[in-house]
Amino acid sequence: MSILSITNLRLRRGDREILRGVNASIEPGELVALMGLSGGGKTTVLRCVAALETFEDGDIDVGGVMLRPGPQPPRATIRELRTRVGMVFQLHYLFEHLPVMENVTLAPTNVAHVPRADAEKRALELLETLGVAHRRNALPRELSGGEAQRVAIARAMAMEPPLLLMDEPTASLDPARRGELGETLVQLTASGRTLVVTTHDDDFARDFATRVIILAEGEVVEEGDPRQVLTHPQHEATRRLLQSARKAANG
Amino acid sequence: MRRVVLLLLLFASAANAQQPVFRWGGDAEGGAPFVEADPNDPSKLRGFDVEVAEQIAKGLGKRPEFVQVSFSDIDQSVQRGDFEIGMSGVEDTPARRRMLAATIPYFEFHEVLTMRAEDQGKFSTLAALRGHRVGTLGGTIAYEKLLSAEKTDGVIVVSYDDDVHPYADLRSGRLDAVLLDNIIAVRSMRRVPGLWTEPKPVATGHYIGVLATGNTALRDRVNEILRARMRDGTLEKIYRKWSIWDAYQPAFFASVLNEQSAKKAVESGAATKQIDVVLRYVPALLRASLITIVLSCAAMALAVFVGVFIASGRVYGSAPVRALLTIYVEVVRGTPVLLQLFVLYYGLSSVIRLPAFIAALLGLGLNYAAYESEIYRGALEAVPRGQLEAARTLGLTESQVLRLVRGPQAFRIALAPMTNDFVALLKDSSLVSVITVIELTKQTSIFAANIGSWVVPGILCAALYLVLSLPLSRLAGRLEDRWRAATE
Numbered sequence: 001m002s003i004l005s006i007t008n009l010r011l012r013r014g015d016r017e018i019l020r021g022v023n024a025s026i027e028p029g030e031l032v033a034l035m036g037l038s039g040g041g042k043t044t045v046l047r048c049v050a051a052l053e054t055f056e057d058g059d060i061d062v063g064g065v066m067l068r069p070g071p072q073p074p075r076a077t078i079r080e081l082r083t084r085v086g087m088v089f090q091l092h093y094l095f096e097h098l099p100v101m102e103n104v105t106l107a108p109t110n111v112a113h114v115p116r117a118d119a120e121k122r123a124l125e126l127l128e129t130l131g132v133a134h135r136r137n138a139l140p141r142e143l144s145g146g147e148a149q150r151v152a153i154a155r156a157m158a159m160e161p162p163l164l165l166m167d168e169p170t171a172s173l174d175p176a177r178r179g180e181l182g183e184t185l186v187q188l189t190a191s192g193r194t195l196v197v198t199t200h201d202d203d204f205a206r207d208f209a210t211r212v213i214i215l216a217e218g219e220v221v222e223e224g225d226p227r228q229v230l231t232h233p234q235h236e237a238t239r240r241l242l243q244s245a246r247k248a249a250n251g
Numbered sequence: 252m253r254r255v256v257l258l259l260l261l262f263a264s265a266a267n268a269q270q271p272v273f274r275w276g277g278d279a280e281g282g283a284p285f286v287e288a289d290p291n292d293p294s295k296l297r298g299f300d301v302e303v304a305e306q307i308a309k310g311l312g313k314r315p316e317f318v319q320v321s322f323s324d325i326d327q328s329v330q331r332g333d334f335e336i337g338m339s340g341v342e343d344t345p346a347r348r349r350m351l352a353a354t355i356p357y358f359e360f361h362e363v364l365t366m367r368a369e370d371q372g373k374f375s376t377l378a379a380l381r382g383h384r385v386g387t388l389g390g391t392i393a394y395e396k397l398l399s400a401e402k403t404d405g406v407i408v409v410s411y412d413d414d415v416h417p418y419a420d421l422r423s424g425r426l427d428a429v430l431l432d433n434i435i436a437v438r439s440m441r442r443v444p445g446l447w448t449e450p451k452p453v454a455t456g457h458y459i460g461v462l463a464t465g466n467t468a469l470r471d472r473v474n475e476i477l478r479a480r481m482r483d484g485t486l487e488k489i490y491r492k493w494s495i496w497d498a499y500q501p502a503f504f505a506s507v508l509n510e511q512s513a514k515k516a517v518e519s520g521a522a523t524k525q526i527d528v529v530l531r532y533v534p535a536l537l538r539a540s541l542i543t544i545v546l547s548c549a550a551m552a553l554a555v556f557v558g559v560f561i562a563s564g565r566v567y568g569s570a571p572v573r574a575l576l577t578i579y580v581e582v583v584r585g586t587p588v589l590l591q592l593f594v595l596y597y598g599l600s601s602v603i604r605l606p607a608f609i610a611a612l613l614g615l616g617l618n619y620a621a622y623e624s625e626i627y628r629g630a631l632e633a634v635p636r637g638q639l640e641a642a643r644t645l646g647l648t649e650s651q652v653l654r655l656v657r658g659p660q661a662f663r664i665a666l667a668p669m670t671n672d673f674v675a676l677l678k679d680s681s682l683v684s685v686i687t688v689i690e691l692t693k694q695t696s697i698f699a700a701n702i703g704s705w706v707v708p709g710i711l712c713a714a715l716y717l718v719l720s721l722p723l724s725r726l727a728g729r730l731e732d733r734w735r736a737a738t739e
Contacts, residue, residue: 050644052640052643052644079646082643082644082645082646083646085644086645087641089637089640089641091637093635093637093638093641095638095641095642095660096638096660097656097659097660097663106645106647106656107645107647110647110651110655111645111646111647111651112646155645156644156645159645159646
């Protein structure tokens with residue numbers, strides 16, 4: 001029984017066909033790296049799963065919650081979906097007007113109606129696990145990129161979604177930080193969570209992902225064990241992806 | 252041929268161009284019988300003041316030329332030299348005699364009480380009006396008289412900028428009596444039906460001409476001319492023509508020609524020192540500032556409250572709701588607030604008779620709500636989309652997103668323009684004097700009219716406005732700094 005199943009997902013914006021029939025099935029406990037060149041549709045897939053985009057064709061099944069083509073899904077569907085899917089944005093989008101602690105407790109207290117004291121206790125645990133507890137009174141603008149990212153993860157984790165989507169978490173990190181992030185994500189999957197992470201970083205995928213899915217021009221072109229796929233690429237798009245990653249690393 | 256042209260030219264210039272001009276100032280809005288546009292030829296003026304001015308010009312061997320000036324500005328205008336003499340129902344007051352060169356009085360009038368016909372005999376004195384609302388024209392002897400009656404007899408004084416609305420408000424029940432010159436009372440009773448004027452006068456006053464302080468030589472010549480026209484019956488003829496000659500005038504003329512009374516008035520006027528007058532007005536100014544600040548704060552609170560609803564409706568509402576709110580905003584922003592105040596207070600008075608303060612509060616508040624709503628709408632739309640998406644993915648409902656994320660962030664963006672608006676509102680609150688609310692600016696102009704100078708009242712008034720607005724700007728500045736630090 002997969003936790004996320006995407007079938008023939010198509011999405012068009014104006015004349016541009018962004019997704020041309022994406023298929024993917026993800027099992028509980030996986031850490032999936034979604035890779036591809038910029039403009040390949042990685043982020044769009046995540047946004048569709050989080051119901052931030054509507055799509056033209058296909059369907060998305062998040063553990064029984066079905067997203068279908070057409071206008072915004074009904075409110076009840078959205079409410080159900082939110083309990084199952086969390087999202088960490090590339091630019092974090094921490095609530096600028098709230099300190100770190102309140103960023104993390106906002107949803108538990110207002111959506112899950114957890115008492116404030118309990119929510120703060122849980123938030124502190126999360127922030128400690130992620131190594132940013134000492135920043136709990138800081139405002140988002142005072143955080144470094146890495147700190148902001150870990151707060152964003154804590155904020156999403158506070159609602160305990162079984163499936164967590166992360167958009168380009170490695171983009172703003174230096175290699176040492178990237179390793180720390182990978183360890184953290186592996187720990188999260190160890191506790192039963194499922195992660196889908198978009199990334200440009202093939203080393204990161206090789207070291208931490210259980211599976212890699214390569215997306216090119218709106219289609220899945222290759223998928224499988226990261227070591228296998230990224231060491232012996234079968235598809236032209238995968239080779240180009242690796243070249244460009246190498247260039248970026250050397251340059 | 253050439254000769255004829257020359258002759259014509261000579262004739263024309265002798266009759267017109269070469270005859271020196273005598274400029275006199277007055278307010279044609281004051282209307283008959285003082286000064287009004289001739290209904291048959293609106294380019295010409297008529298009225299007893301017009302004819303008295305013509306007599307003076309004739310006596311000086313000059314051609315009269317009328318200069319229009321608003322009634323309350325006559326004193327200031329003659330002092331700065333806009334015309335030689337100001338005269339259209341200008342009252343003889345100690346302040347005028349102190350500040351300007353005043354002529355001898357040329358007409359005696361009486362302050363009389365007008366009431367609704369059904370109240371005939373009920374309010375024959377000011378003392379009988381305890382606890383009742385009495386209206387008059389601000390900055391006049393009648394107003395001063397009412398102010399002292401406010402203390403001694405407990406009447407409630409309502410001041411107007413003109414002498415037409417008091418009688419309309421009397422008829423509609425907003426007032427219980429009007430105290431004004433008998434000439435105005437007679438005229439108004441002709442216009443407004445169902446009124447009755449108590450014949451026994453409350454006070455006596457005189458009309459004079461005023462000239463700039465240094466212009467005593469001309470003043471003395473004008474006095475001679477006025478006396479001569481009193482003696483030879485010309486003034487009586489003019490007054491009879493305008494039906495304002497009454498039993499009081501002969502005795503009054505006699506006393507003026509005696510020349511004693513005018514001197515006395517000058518002396519008694521000079522007796523009160525200016526500093527005493529200023530001090531006498533300070534409590535009134537402070538009271539007026541209180542009205543200004545209470546009115547501004549309440550109107551701003553209303554504007555913020557209504558503005559938030561309009562902005563939310565325009566961002567989140569359905570198409571018809573958005574259209575309705577857009578119309579409201581455009582109509583309110585596209586018409587003068589002065590007009591809106593008039594409509595609320597006078598226009599709606601047949602449907603709902605709002606008290607002046609409430610009408611002022613509603614007028615300013617609803618007007619500013621339109622501006623506030625535009626600020627909030629802009630601020631709501633300026634909150635980055637990512638902030639909203641992050642909130643949605645956490646499971647917040649749309650109303651929670653607005654209340655917990657979008658609203659608070661928009662408020663920080665809106666704060667600077669809001670402060671601006673509040674300071675503007677504080678100053679715009681001076682407009683409500685047109686619907687009889689006496690706030691700081693109105694009180695200042697009454698003050699200035701009574702002491703005959705804007706210098707001290709103007710400085711005091713400006714200082715009070717600054718005292719009100721500066722702390723506000725500083726508070727907002729501090730909040731802004733804190734929030735800017737929090738969001739940059």
